[in-house]
Amino acid sequence: MAIQRVKSKWAKTKVLLLSEPLRERIPVTKRWHIPQLAAMLEQHGMVYVKPDQGTFGLGVVRVEKLPDGRYTYQSGTHPQHFPSFDKMAASLQKRIGSRQYLIQQGIPLLSYDGLRFDIRVMVQCNPKQEWETTGIIGRLSHPKKIVTNYHSGGVPMAFDKLMEPHLTQPQVDSYKMWLAEIGTSVARQLQTRYPRLKELGIDIAIDESFRPWILEVNTLPDPYIFRKLDDKTMFRRIYRYCLAYDRRMK
Ligand SMILES: Nc1ncnc2c1ncn2[C@@H]1O[C@H](COP(=O)(O)OP(=O)(O)OP(=O)(O)O)[C@@H](O)[C@H]1O
Ligand SMILES: [Mg+2]
Numbered sequence: 364m365a366i367q368r369v370k371s372k373w374a375k376t377k378v379l380l381l382s383e384p385l386r387e388r389i390p391v392t393k394r395w396h397i398p399q400l401a402a403m404l405e406q407h408g409m410v411y412v413k414p415d416q417g418t419f420g421l422g423v424v425r426v427e428k429l430p431d432g433r434y435t436y437q438s439g440t441h442p443q444h445f446p447s448f449d450k451m452a453a454s455l456q457k458r459i460g461s462r463q464y465l466i467q468q469g470i471p472l473l474s475y476d477g478l479r480f481d482i483r484v485m486v487q488c489n490p491k492q493e494w495e496t497t498g499i500i501g502r503l504s505h506p507k508k509i510v511t512n513y514h515s516g517g518v519p520m521a522f523d524k525l526m527e528p529h530l531t532q533p534q535v536d537s538y539k540m541w542l543a544e545i546g547t548s549v550a551r552q553l554q555t556r557y558p559r560l561k562e563l564g565i566d567i568a569i570d571e572s573f574r575p576w577i578l579e580v581n582t583l584p585d586p587y588i589f590r591k592l593d594d595k596t597m598f599r600r601i602y603r604y605c606l607a608y609d610r611r612m613k
Contacts (some may be wrong), residue, residue, distance in 0.1 A: 366610060368582045370416045373465060373552060375580050382552045388577045395464035397452045404428045409469035414462060420510030425469065439515045440507035449602035470568040470576045475525045481511045482567040485584055486546040494550040496543035498589050498597040501525040519591040542567060542575060549580060553581040561608045573610060
């Protein structure tokens with residue numbers, strides 16, 4: 364039977380929220396609704412507004428309430444400023460139209476060389492039919508963008524290199540083990556609802572106090588970003604597992 368894919372971020376988030384240990388790793392996520400946007404900006408100061416079924420970072424918007432009371436949002440490379448919440452929300456609504464959108468608590472991402480980065484954790488069903496974390500990679504954002512996706516100019520980089528300025532090597536090693544465990548927990552939890560999943564790409568944000576947050580889970584993850592690393596060890600295993608569960612490779 365074909366490998367299962369689930370497009371709706373909202374549907375996947377709801378399944379993850381059923382797990383007590385995972386719940387605290389998930390940023391507050393709600394459906395698009397202007398009063399909800401106002402409340403979340405009051406509470407978090409910065410939020411991400413994104414399509415329920417988006418890919419490649421397309422249509423993702425970062426919205427902020429500034430200390431001077433103005434509002435700003437950014438989708439591409441240029442932030443737009445607004446004198447009031449209502450003007451900002453009306454402009455966003457026009458952009459969104461009737462599409463399904465989500466609002467998510469914004470996580471202030473850790474930086475490397477002044478650029479924000481997030482993490483992609485690859486989890487696969489291994490030949491023993493167990494969930495295994497097979498890859499952990501960082502994605503450094505393009506200097507002017509609010510997303511880190513490879514298709515939006517993000518640069519794949521080794522996790523150890525990105526964490527080097529922040530943690531000692533033994534700390535980095537145990538952090539990786541932690542991320543690997545979060546990866547397999549996410550897979551087991553999603554499989555309770557979606558039994559035919561075989562591979563997942565989990566987008567994880569690390570905030571400035573080193574807390575990991577699950578931004579979203581992709582059910583059709585791109586294995587090839589792992590080939591961009593000089594060290595091909597992770598990629599080779601990822602590729603081998605892909606072939607073993609009969610994934611069609613591009
Ligand atoms: N809540 C958030 N806080 C901080 N950054 C975020 C948040 N949500 C998204 N981002 C940034 O935007 C990027 C794109 O968001 P997301 O992964 O949710 O959508 P997508 O990339 O369009 O979906 P897909 O990964 O399926 O292509 C993330 O990788 C991350 O860099
Ligand atoms: Mg993503």
